[in-house]
Amino acid sequence: MSRRDSVRNRERLVTSAREVFAEHGFGATLDDIARHAGLGTGTAYRHFPNKHAIAAEVLRDATEQIVVDAEEALAIEDPWDGLVQFFQRTASRQATDRGLYETLTGQGDDDEQARIWPRIVASVTELFERGQRAGAIREDAAPQDVAAVFAMLGPAFAMSRTIDPELWRRYLALMLDALRPGHPPLPVPPPPAAALDTILRSSKK
Amino acid sequence: MSRRDSVRNRERLVTSAREVFAEHGFGATLDDIARHAGLGTGTAYRHFPNKHAIAAEVLRDATEQIVVDAEEALAIEDPWDGLVQFFQRTASRQATDRGLYETLTGQGDDDEQARIWPRIVASVTELFERGQRAGAIREDAAPQDVAAVFAMLGPAFAMSRTIDPELWRRYLALMLDALRPGHPPLPVPPPPAAALDTILRSSKK
DNA sequence: GCTTAACGGAGATCCGCTCTCCGGTTACGA
DNA sequence: TCGTAACCGGAGAGCGGATCTCCGTTAAGC
Numbered sequence: 001m002s003r004r005d006s007v008r009n010r011e012r013l014v015t016s017a018r019e020v021f022a023e024h025g026f027g028a029t030l031d032d033i034a035r036h037a038g039l040g041t042g043t044a045y046r047h048f049p050n051k052h053a054i055a056a057e058v059l060r061d062a063t064e065q066i067v068v069d070a071e072e073a074l075a076i077e078d079p080w081d082g083l084v085q086f087f088q089r090t091a092s093r094q095a096t097d098r099g100l101y102e103t104l105t106g107q108g109d110d111d112e113q114a115r116i117w118p119r120i121v122a123s124v125t126e127l128f129e130r131g132q133r134a135g136a137i138r139e140d141a142a143p144q145d146v147a148a149v150f151a152m153l154g155p156a157f158a159m160s161r162t163i164d165p166e167l168w169r170r171y172l173a174l175m176l177d178a179l180r181p182g183h184p185p186l187p188v189p190p191p192p193a194a195a196l197d198t199i200l201r202s203s204k205k
Numbered sequence: 206m207s208r209r210d211s212v213r214n215r216e217r218l219v220t221s222a223r224e225v226f227a228e229h230g231f232g233a234t235l236d237d238i239a240r241h242a243g244l245g246t247g248t249a250y251r252h253f254p255n256k257h258a259i260a261a262e263v264l265r266d267a268t269e270q271i272v273v274d275a276e277e278a279l280a281i282e283d284p285w286d287g288l289v290q291f292f293q294r295t296a297s298r299q300a301t302d303r304g305l306y307e308t309l310t311g312q313g314d315d316d317e318q319a320r321i322w323p324r325i326v327a328s329v330t331e332l333f334e335r336g337q338r339a340g341a342i343r344e345d346a347a348p349q350d351v352a353a354v355f356a357m358l359g360p361a362f363a364m365s366r367t368i369d370p371e372l373w374r375r376y377l378a379l380m381l382d383a384l385r386p387g388h389p390p391l392p393v394p395p396p397p398a399a400a401l402d403t404i405l406r407s408s409k410k
Numbered sequence: 411g412c413t414t415a416a417c418g419g420a421g422a423t424c425c426g427c428t429c430t431c432c433g434g435t436t437a438c439g440a
Numbered sequence: 441t442c443g444t445a446a447c448c449g450g451a452g453a454g455c456g457g458a459t460c461t462c463c464g465t466t467a468a469g470c
Binding site for chain 4: 002003005006009034039040041042043046
């Protein structure tokens with residue numbers, strides 16, 4: 001049987017990783033995580049072969065929540081309200097969890113992004129098209145634009161971190177206003193749906 | 206007197222730097238620039254003590270253009286048309302010049318940003334407030350939001366690079382629609398004007 | 411042609427991150 | 441209570457990527 005301290009330290013590491021990734025993003029070091037947990041690096045590497053392994057464990061919960069957000073949004077009768085709730089909840093999570101933003105956005109753990117992405121896309125597309133059929137969303141927008149909106153919120157999250165934790169709500173509201181009907185037609189067609197996965201990976205080298 | 210080949214090589218380096226910074230951003234290496242110019246690293250370091258020095262020379266022209274854009278926009282009678290032209294021209298420059306975006310956004314050369322920033326802010330504030338007085342811009346927007354909009358366009362520029370060079374126009378149009386009057390009030394006040402310089406530095410460590 | 415400034419690029423140096431190794435410590439069973 | 445296996449900690453080896461130097465070679469200018 002395994003020792004009590006070993007079990008306890010593993011938990012501490014996971015908790016620490018959650019906090020460190022949230023605050024400093026995926027660029028954080030396993031050493032950082034260990035130190036933040038009050039443990040040595042050796043201990044960290046005994047429990048997890050590398051950063052990827054511990055990240056996988058931490059990220060799964062966070063990304064899974066996004067899917068839940070989308071499903072809960074679909075349960076709301078009013079299509080626009082549903083979309084707004086989805087955006088707000090999901091954005092709120094990303095505003096306080098830099099690692100989550102990076103993962104969804106293709107700047108973090110590729111495997112986890114690949115795993116969760118199709119499921120998010122499926123739900124969001126449904127949510128979006130429902131809103132569009134109901135006339136709550138402008139005709140010339142496309143589901144792909146949702147991904148773009150989240151990508152563009154990234155800098156807003158960064159500003160929130162240094163200026164005012166709630167600032168991102170202002171810019172999300174701005175984007176939502178733009179998605180309403182009653183605007184002149186958009187000048188360029190949306191990116192092809194097939195490019196959806198590439199959309200956010202773009203900032204990569 | 207200095208040798209002709211020396212003069213020629215210096216020019217080649219500057220041209221090369223312009224191209225390399227535009228394509229790969231400020232993270233590019235002096236070695237990269239030298240190789241792209243078809244010259245050796247030693248040559249690069251003889252002409253410029255470090256990356257900062259050559260960047261300063263290259264960036265000045267590019268940032269200066271932004272100021273010109275703003276002034277030209279002020280010369281247009283219709284306040285809204287002026288603002289749109291400013292956004293389109295300046296965004297167009299940034300879409301094709303990654304180094305320029307990074308500089309304006311505080312992810313590149315800090316000195317050059319500090320140098321040009323006040324002048325851009327002055328012009329843009331005037332441009333923006335003129336539009337607002339004319340009722341072309343929603344009441345609850347603020348000049349600071351312009352900086353935020355440019356920050357948020359960053360991911361759109363990245364997408365343009367990999368998907369379609371003109372794609373950023375779609376998302377700029379989206380943001381401009383949102384700046385028009387006739388929307389529900391924004392939920393959070395704009396960042397303080399004093400935070401303007403910090404706004405974009407946010408993505409930094 | 412000769413002198414000498416300028417060139418080129420291999421490699422020294424630095425830096426930050428990843429991961430290992432092993433002496434010291436501690437939990438747990440007998 | 442004691443012995444031992446399991447676990448801990450953190451110094452530092454290894455690695456990769458960037459910056460910058462050094463010096464033998466090249467060619468411009470007279």
